Amino acid sequence: MSVELPRDAEGREIPLDTVVLFSRSGEAHNIVRWIYTTDFETWTESNMWRAIAENHRALDPELMYLTPPDSWEKLEDDLGKIANNPGEVVCAYFGREISDCDGCKLESCECACSNAYLRDVIERIRKLRGEDE
Known part of the structure; x- marks a missing residue:
């Protein structure tokens, strides 16, 4: 099984050493680790990336931005x-x-x-x- 890198809201690949992601409003979230869910985890959808922020929140990378969004x-x-x-x-x-x-x-x-x-x-x-x- 091959696992692709997570993608941001604009479809750009997110390197796994990324330490900051931005919300749609431009708020910065410090990322402390990345998790890839598998078929064995029943608490979340399977085969998906999650960014874990320093406040322990799991973020969907597809809703986040690598750079602050335009405004x-x-x-x-x-x-x-x-x-x-x-x-x-x-x-x-x-x-x-x-x-x-x-x-x-x-x-x-x-x-x-x-x-x-x-x-x-x-x-x-x-x-x-x-x-x-």
Whole structure:
């Protein structure tokens, strides 16, 4: 029998050395251990991962996030960065130094950075409104 790694609410594999998971509201939960249930345990569903938090709560990893989920407040903060750096809108939005393209999210994009930035804002808005679910 092969056991796959647990996945988060966005479908990303969660490494078993992960020590913090985030709830939908962005609350951090410190993880102290992982448990994989088997067919022999009658107190829970079988063949499932559970993250055990430091408060001894068992968390369903599929309802948790590896990184804090996006929010309207985070989008507002990211857009607010532009007001403080009007010379370079895209770099400011992504929290990067001007023209520091090495490792940037848009580095492999074949379109203009400004187009990719606007697409990112639109995609975040749609996700936050629940349109892409």
